[in-house]
Amino acid sequence: MAAPVPRPAIDAVPAYRPGRPASDDALKLSSNENPFGPLPSVADAAAAELRRINRYPDAGMTRLYGALEQTSGIPADRFAAGTGSVAVLYGLLSAYCSPGDEVVYAWRSFEAYPIAVELSGATSVRVPLREDGTHDLEAMATAVTPRTKVVLVCTPNNPTGPVVRHDDLIAFLDGVPEDVVVVVDEAYVEFVRDPDAARGLDVVLEERPNVVVLRTFSKAYGLAGLRVGYLCGPAAIAEAVRKTTPPFSVTDVAQAAAVASLAAVDELAERVDAVVSERTSMLAALRAQGWSVPDSQANFVWLPLGDDALDFAAAVDPISVRAFAGEGVRVTVGDPQVNARLVEGAARWITGR
Structure with missing residues (x-):
């Protein structure tokens, strides 16, 4: 019997694997969530919008774009927001890629990249990371061909943690044709403390016609459950991405929380500093145990376990x-007590090998 057949690209799309649930939220170190709950001012702003959920959201996201303009000094027409930075990436690939086009990115990197690329009908060109978990920008530049439409640069890189250096990014961008969109994915930028790290918004302000930055409110701002992310770049690219975004996708509840978060940046910075301090302690403890751990600048650490990855995950359960x-x-860097339990589990693992 005949049945509906999806377009061929769907057959190639890998399934996204979410972080494994835990019996307690504090034990969930699998999804890079912020361990802190929302600030009272942010929760109040979101709750106030619940009283008017009989109304459609502001499809133009004027309050959000206005707040981003005020805090960054970048005009509002250079932003495009969506339900998380990954949704914005989907929109960008939909706007710029067709079947037969190529998208270049480092691998391993964010698990959603190959899904987003295949859904657009384009082809993934994966460039292996270096041994230390960093991007090999020279190899990525070599991988760019006349078929390349988009290049993705994840800094800090998810899941390994290292950043791309700013000078290296500039040199890379100088060699990429201007008709290729370069996406600098800075989902974890607020956790970066390396002074030499890439500064995506600085690049945007250089007025390069093909460079955009992705940011999110899910990580440092702690709004993962409300799904708000955005792109900042040339006005023409932002407009194209806004055209691909379904109307009313970002709720007024989410927009209100994001705007309130931007207004509470000093309070949020204290929480980010606490996460960074825990990250530093975890890296030091793991290295003292003998682990070879990349220099993470995000809110997570990477253990290059190879074929032992699944066994390790089972060994530290219920975390x-x-x-x-x-x-x-x-x-993920979580509550200090849970981080300490994880480090203890890592010690038992490595001494038992």
Whole structure:
């Protein structure tokens, strides 16, 4: 019997694997969530919008774009927001890629990249990371061909953690044709403390016609459940991405929380500093145990376990970590007590090998 057949690109789309649930939220170190609950001012702003959920959201996202303009000094028409930065990426690839086009990115990197690329009908060109978990920008530049439409640069890289250096990014951009969109994915930028790290918004302000930055409110701002992310770049690219975004996709509840978060940046910075301090302690403890851990500048650490990844994840249960079979394990920086339990579990593992 005949049945509906999806377009061929769907057959190639890998399934996204969410972080494994845990019996307690505090034990969930698999999804890079912020361990802190929302600030009272942010929760109040979101709750106030619940009283008017009989109304459609502001499809133009004027309050959000206005707040982003005020805090960054970049005109509102250079932003495009969506339900998380990954949704904005989907929109960008939909706007710029067709079947037969190519998208270049480092691998391993964010698990949603190959899904987004295949859904657009384009082809992934994966460039292996260096041994230390960093981007090989020279190899990525070599991988750019006349078929390349988009290049993705994830800094800090998810799931390994290192950043791309700013000078290296500039040199890379100078060699990429101006008709290729370069996406600098800075989902974890607020956790960066390396002074030499890439500064995506600085690049945008250089008025390069093909460079955009992705940011999110899910990580440092702690709004993962409300789904708000955005792109900042040339006005023409932002407009194209806004055209691909379904109307009313970002709720007024989410927009209000994002705007309130931008107004509470000093309070949020204290929480980010606490996460960074825990990250530093975790890296030091793991290295003292003998682990070879990349220099993470995000809110997670990477254990390059190879074929032992799944066994390690089972060994530290009930703490939930993100295991990538055959590659390694990503561990979110969570509550200090849970981080300490994870480090103890890592010590038992490495001494027992």
